[in-house]
Amino acid sequence: MxxxxxxxxxxxxxxxxxxxxxxxxxxxxxxxEHVINRNIYGHFAEHLGRCIYDGIYVGDDSTIPNTDGVRNDIIDALVELKVPVLRWPGGCFADTYHWMDGIGDPAKRPSIVNQWWGGSVEDNSFGTHDFLNLCERIGAEPYLAGNVGSGQVKELADWVQYVNHPGGSPMSGLRIENGQKEPWNVKYWGVGNEMWGCGGNMAPEFYANLYRQYSTFMTDWTNSDGLYRIASGANGADYQWTEVLMRDIPKPLIEGVALHSYSVIDWGKKGPAKNFGEELYFKTMKAALFMEELVTKHIAIMDKYDPEGRVDLIVDEWGGWYDSKESETMGVLYQQNTMRDAMIAGATLNIFNNHADRIKMANLAQIVNVLQAVILTNEEKLILTPTYHVMKMYNVHQDAVLxxxxxxxxxxxxxxxxxxxxxxxxxxxxxxxxxxxxxxxxxxxxxxxxxxxxxxxxxxxxxxxxxxxxxxxxxxxxxxxxxxxxxxxxxxxxxxxxxxxxxxxxxxxxxxx
Structure with missing residues (x-):
């Protein structure tokens, strides 16, 4: 026997x-030869669904243990993950966000209707100070996305002054009045978001000129390397968008150009987050691996106009996006995170690593309770997703030589x-x-x-x-x-x-x- x-x-x-x-x-x-920039392992937090409110931020009167309203367990998890850079406040939300609504006495802040994501009313209790203090606690560089779509040049220039000027200017004085004496010295700035879509449905030539105007007035006082300004880049395979930006924007005005691409099989019918079967899995992985062709072709266009490699490619939105019934009860764009998402994360990060000569930042969408999140919460409970574990396993590549x-x-x-x-x-x-x-x-x-x-x-x-x-x-x-x-x-x-x-x-x- x-x-x-x-x-x-x-x-x-x-x-x-x-x-x-x-x-x-x-x-x-x-x-x-090339260093894998740690910022390739960046993240993205938008005022969307339960990412900020009831996710990262529960308020300082919550029974959930927190520091100034931010969940302690999330802080601990993000420190462990070694998050290098965090993008905020959007996304589409960025081009409806007016930063001065989110500073000063919380009781006096105006509310805003989140017109892009569910029509929820937000009280602006989580604002600039809260976000930048969160970044300090988790050891991440902040990446602020400026309002170009519905804002004004002065509004963005004032925001730069508010967070970066050491003192003696109107905006630095306001910051000090609001309790922050030292400037945060924020380096990374997005000049609008998805200007081809929710940022204003602009033509690339129009946006390129608008970008030139905004970036000109984003003066920096404290960072010897200057501000790092990121142009709102292409939607997937829109190579003409990259062509126009690289052709029309003078190199002294731009440090990075963005790219957005999600692993979506069909924007009209994305498929379920769970119980998807092998056919949908295969199609999703086909969409994820298309990232290799995308970045290769966009980089080729960048090389044509910038052979010295002065402008970086920034993939500041990527990840899996599905249809989820749980969004009806757990928040807009909430979805579960399966081994399929671990495959997307691992394969995509390998692509980014192997293009480290041009790709200097990427931001997974999104960090908590939205899309391919690394953390999910439900009241006092918190779980780490398969994507979290992949990104933690891969953090050994941060700042290492490719x-x-x-x-x-x-x-x-x-x-x-x-x-x-x-x-x-x-x-x-x-x-x-x-x-x-x-x-x-x-x-x-x-x-x-x-x-x-x-x-x-x-x-x-x-x-x-x-x-x-x-x-x-x-x-x-x-x-x-x-x-x-x-x-x-x-x-x-x-x-x-x-x-x-x-x-x-x-x-x-x-x-x-």
Whole structure:
């Protein structure tokens, strides 16, 4: 009987090995040139649904433990995540937001109707001071999105003065009067948002001229490197938009140009956040992997007008976007976060890493309770999503030197279509440790990766994996840790040559010291 069991197990192992597909990753460990900017791992918080109110901010009279109204558990989670930069207050909301409504005595602040997202009435209790103080607490750089669509040049110029001027000016005096003596020295500024759409339905030529006007009056007093001004960039594959901005805006007036792209299969019917099945999963991953073509083509246009690389590409909105019935009860654009979202995050971050020569910031949409959130809350409860865990696993790449690699991969096939099954990126940190992030998007089959790391003396390999039994698995408020990173030992080898087995729909980060 025992012999029969062993024979059966051996047969199962042979079958599993037959299913496993081969990929080859060759990491050029001595050829690193570009640094992976930590801001590629940035986030985005908009006044939308329950992201700010009843998410990040519960008020200082809440029974939920908080610091100046911001949930302590969220602060702790974001510190642990090493959030490098946080964009606020939008999004579409930014071009209806008047920053002076959110300063001074909260009891005297006017309310606003959130015309873009559900028509809710907000009391402006969370404003500039609250956001910038939050950024300080979590160690993140603030990225303020200015109102160009419904605002005025003076309004944005005054905001810059309010947060950055050391003292002696009208706006710095107002800041000091409101309790903040020292300036925050905010570096990153968005000059409008989605000007092709909710920001004003503008033509690119019109916006380019408007941008020139606004950026001219955004004077900086304290930052020796100057302000970092980001133009509202293209919607996905609108390459003409990037062409016009790069052609018409003088380089001294612009530091970054944005790009927005979501992993959406059909804007008219996005599909469910849960119980989606393999067909919708495949289509979603096809949309996510399209990011490679998008950034490559936009960068080519930027190179034509800016061969010196002075202007950076900023992907300040990206992520999965689905139709969710939970939005009816849990807030506008609330959606669950499954292993599918972990695949989107891992594959997309690999793309951003590998284009670190031009991509200097990216902002996942959004940080709490909205779209591909890293944190979900329900009253006093909080859960960390699979996306949170991927971004935490990947934070070893922040400010590390990108290591070029060559990748050959088999395909993930579904109903006659094919996608590359494996994606990868690699970096070397200040200590000399090498990190390799590997993603297998195949919903059914393992992938065997032959990993070559010639030129390194590092010998000790360890690993971490995010995986689950089912593609549609997620963490919920009754089972918060169903999906979490585990120690990974699915590799063997030595002297720079390793064989790594990636389970279906998994994310692995290896460390070689």
């Amino acid at each position: 025992r012999r029969g069991i062993l024979s059966t197990l051996a047969l199962v192992l042979l079958v599993v090995q037959a299913w496993a597909q081969d990929a080859t990753v060759t990491v050029k460990t001595t050829e690193g 290591l070029p690699l060559e990748l050959e991969t088999s395909d993930y096939e579904f109903q006659g279509e094919k996608l590359p099954a494996v994606s990868a990126s690699a970096s070397k940190d200040e200590s000399g440790a090498i990190h390799i992030s590997l993603v297998n998007i195949d919903a059914k089959e393992s992938q065997t990766v032959i990993l070559n790391l010639d030129g390194t003396d590092n010998k000790k390999m360890t690993g971490e994996i995010l995986a689950s039994d089912k593609l549609e698995d997620y963490n919920d408020f009754d089972e918060a840790d169903k999906i979490s990173p585990k120690k990974f030992s699915g590799f063997k080898g030595k002297n720079g040559e390793y064989k790594v087995t990636l389970p279906p729909f998994s994310v692995v980060v290896l460390e070689l010291k």
